[in-house]
Amino acid sequence: MHADLIAALTAIVGEGHVLTGHATAEYATDWRQRLQGQALCVVRPGSTDEVAQVVRACAAAGVSIVPQGGNTGLVEGSVPDGSGRQVVLSLRRMHAVRAIDPDNLTITVEAGCVLQNVQALVQEAGFLFPLSLGAEGSCTLGGNLATNAGGTQVVRYGNTRDLCLGLEVVTADGQVWDGLLGLRKDNTGYDLRHLFIGSEGTLGVITAASMRMVPQPAAQLTAWTAVPSLDAANALLALAHQHLASALTGFELMNQQALALVDLHYPHLRVPLWQQGPFCVLLEASDSESEAHARTLFERLLELAMEKELVLDAVIAESVQQAHDLWHIRESITLAQAAEGVNVKHDISLPISRIPAFVAETDAALHALLPGIRLVNFGHLGDGNLHYNAQAPEDMEARAFVADHEECIGEVVYRNVHRFGGSISAEHGIGSLKREKLPHYKSPVAMQLMQRIKSALDPQNLLNPGRVLVGPRTDP
Template identity: 70%
Template sequence: MPVLLDQLRRAVGADHVLTEGDLTAYEQDWRQRARGKALAVVRPASTDQVAAVVRACAAAGASIVPQGGNTGLAVGSVPDASGRQVLLSLRRLDQVRAVDPANLTITVEAGCILQNVQAAAESAGFLFPLSLAAEGSCTLGGNLAANAGGTQVLRYGNARELCLGLEVVTAQGEVWDGLSGLRKDNTGYDLRDLFIGSEGTLGVITAATMKLYPQPAARLTAWAAVPSMQAAVDLLGLAHRHLGAGLTGFEVMNQFALSLVARHYPQQRVPLWQDTPWCVLLENSDHESEAHARALFERLLEAALASGCVTDAVVAESLSQAQALWHIRESIPLAQAEEGLNIKHDISLPVSRIPAFVAETDALLAANVPGVRLVDFGHLGDGNLHYNVQAPEGQDAAAFLRTQEDRINTLVFDAVARHGGSISAEHGIGSLKAAKLPHYKSPVALQMMRAIKHALDPKDIMNPGRVLAAPRGHE
């Protein structure tokens, strides 16, 4: 497609159309589960350039794979192996366009690193609460495309709840300016929510207006040992009653997950894990004072110890101690990667059903896959578990994935369905789960989703094969 490549070079500059050299950072996903081949990696620096690229690709019939930080876990942002797809990297769209203190909003471009959005908000005296382990490399556009969650969804909601407006380049190369900072706008269909969570299959998010919040006067973090998952759920109920809206984080981690951190990162001192099957990490954000926050925390932990849902606990005495505790939690995925290839499940369930799901599915996997190791952790406060599966000790992990992944996925997803849950909470569907989605999504819902896709992207050039698998009879 030499004509298309020439058009792309005119649109963004020859230096930003990459066709040669090592393109691994763009063509291989973060988990190294897939490696594709792009026709070209195109790096626009403005919304107008993105629109020009999309128009050129639409005219040539070339499909587009939008990409932010390439930190996704569902293989949704790398090209296929055809060598005919254009990889559209948004990393150069990285500006903070505006902060509106009175409206409590920040408007940023899609390629802005999440950590930089947090820093810009903090420098203006505000909090941008979206926080996740990859925040040093993931981009806001990718967070919105996957409707990212993270550790503070319990209080502030996921990316969708934090977003007030979008700027989007459509599949026809037109620009929709929906960067409203309005909290009320009842003038028809909510186009913003269509694009959030669509994983680049409907259009390209180029900028967003996001909510800001006042900085809390104090943040306290506690680490508690709990005897069971039911005890963790009971502790969550106590935390809601004692802390109210101040409860901004509630993470659960099983013993094996923490053992991997202790094994692969011995410099991190993991508290309490050896003598309990589960640990919980809690955060209390208080808008009054640290003394008030600590008094509430102490009353909560006293009640929890008295009821038996907590067997031991520590409260961070400094910001550095709190950061160290959160670093342990955020190191679990990295430690699991160090242990070897694994099967990830990003699931959501009603919180009340989680203890029964874990007990049932743990036993089911143990019976069907002797020696299987379960790395179970996640955002219990909002019902999102990362229910991950590691190969038995000493078994070849790559062979384990080849022979067992589909079977294990079916066992886990069927159990999720029995308990009224979802097979994807915050990582998206991508290509990894696209073939599975029809088994767990209502046919009516899928029909409406396909209708929306066809209406907005009739040529199917926007990230094809992601979220919605190709219909039978089509490649």
């Protein structure tokens, strides 16, 4: 039966675009190298019509599908299980630009377009595409939409969901929903677009999207500050909102342990001020008037912050390259963690006002549980999203640390997240990594509603089964 399916898929997408055996390895391993799956085959369609035909063929054969973009996810949601009975549907060949509409401030592109390429295309058109994240050189827009990715400019521009004005989606039965209208107002019933965004490929396969563009700012300024505490960081954020208003585009928090790892593994980056306080904050402001106006606002903000003793010291980037270098330090934290060894990651969100108390209590609980544990806490404080990670004590082997302690660390972190009114996933999604935990931290009514939606849109449970929701297993 599988041979017949592979032959049918080859007839649809063409010779060379159905991969089997060793050729599937890169598509079957997750970015963190934690999960090694096994695919029946990898199919690489070149058009929406081919995607629809592939879905119909798999549905007829009763074979489940794992949609995949750049495979940069962190929750084990975009690779096949170990059964060898799942088809990986790679959208990487679908990277065409369908339209750029300057008057409507929209760009319509296919799902396999790499995020960095979307940014470049929009810039060439004289605008800005403000979605920016560490994996932008390899992640795809379809994956960004499927996980509702956040990134560093959410404070001003919102998540991927907020940048999307329309979708094209192949449904579980192989139909094509064309919702690429690019409208900002369309009050004609249920908003299907928002249903598919963030669903992690479990409800439909996103094949194209109409995305918002915004005018290029006249000036963009970046500052790096050392702050004495998390309470001070929160107060600095409030002050930035007050004085910069909508010009504030980024507000990133990094603790000393995170920056110590960057300094250790990438000393050439010359991390500024990281030894002067327990936290550093990276601020970015975009101004529509002029660089002089932006600098006046920025410098006044930092003067007030220092007067209020919210900032110990600060540096303002004097060039585009210096600003890039500061952001590169922030984006290198994840790589520095990987260089130090495997670690325990948490992508959480909390009410901003409760973050200092959460961190204080959770830090203390974990240090009591595992003396010597290194807590790498960084993220998008401006929107309440923290990457609250744990590295092995220096005298403990990293893989043994993760194997022996990941579960108990997660229990402490998630219990406190729930107690402080937060979410166990801010921007990475649920995947299979957090699937079993989700029912413990989300209301039973919400879980029932999501299960009903899944059953209605994918009654055969063929699209990315075992992800997000606890359901029928496909493991051997």
